[in-house]
Amino acid sequence: MPSATAPRRAAVLMLFGPLDDVPSGRPARSAAVSRDLDVLLLARASTLRSHAGEVAFPGGRVDPDDVDVVAAALREAREETGLQVTGVDVLGSAAPVPLAHSRHLVTPVLGWWRAPSPVRVVDEAESAAVFRTPVADLLDPANRGITEFRREGRTWRGPAFVVEADSGSHVVWGFTATLLDALFDRVGWTEPWDHDRVVAIPGR
Template sequence: MSAKADLERLVSGPLGERLSVRERERWRLDDLDPQAFRRAAVLLLFGPLDAIPALSHSAAVPDDLDVLLIERAGTLSDHPGQVAFPGGGIDPGDDGPEAAALREAVEETGLDAAGVDILGTLQDVPLGVSQFLVTPVLAWWTLPSPVAVVDFNESAQVFRVPVADLLQPDNRYTTVLRRAGRIFRGPAFAVNGVVVWGFTAAILSSVFDEAGWTQEWDRTREIPAPVRPEDARR
């Protein structure tokens, strides 16, 4: 089965429901206030994004399979400096989360939307700390186009990461976040000189598990969450 077929299977399966439960248990998130939460969508864009192969090799995926990520600007109020999927708030004029995720990705990375094949959405995931209800949108990059930072007030960098490198056990950790006297743990990936953690790492980890791509890794290896001191107190 191809990588694209694996992802298409996730859209029609129960991944989203299990993911939502996992997130509540892993991060001990409070229920979102229905009067306060904001709707958002992120684009999980997979495909052969360029001709540079992975540094690692996995029998589960092709060496040229990548996922598109951004590093959020350090001046943003929500999740500053974190590695994330392209995405953002769903506007009234958007035709649902799929359209919103694609629009935001175009605005953030300059990609050509005509080359993106939307596969479908996963179950909404709550982010209690920032009061977002996020819809992950799975997509395949059929015709890759150049990408770069469009607005440095929003993003510090735009980059592709080979999935085989993310799956490499030596690149996987459990991140530890101490916030307001509580300890939160979740999956993390250390690749390309950055740490992918939090919501983004949790989504990637769950997608890899459900797609059957995950290699066994040492979950006792811990690294601190890369957050600013003032954010840890929130």
């Protein structure tokens, strides 16, 4: 991805675990993916100036008081979803990813939710929904596709996931979908899917 001059540091928490009692209705092809393996996501408020309405991982900018990017990811996740960070085991962090459009350098922090705690929308001005999504559903080829959008005179294509939650149907695209797609490829969970199926981006 293209980088920006003097980007601001940020971090997101990619939190996995058996997060609730609503398992996927389908088995994943990989035996390593159980039906109750979930990932924590949130839908950003539609009134935000940046990335309004998009599905994202909990996260945000690194503050001066944060010890490091891991501390920033955990703090932001607690502030956005109310999770108890003492129940999270940090597995590690990936290389920072540049986001030129918003001038950020984002570090993905991978976590395992050893002791799940209730989560919710803490600030309605920031988030419209907080929800858990079964990984097996994300891997389902029927829920996969690509998005296309134009920005600064260029057409961008990227992976997309369609997910259902209590808050309704959501399309995961852009940065968040790219991280999920790369992780699934890296650990060997990806199932064959149609790379020509275009998924509409809500509100675009």
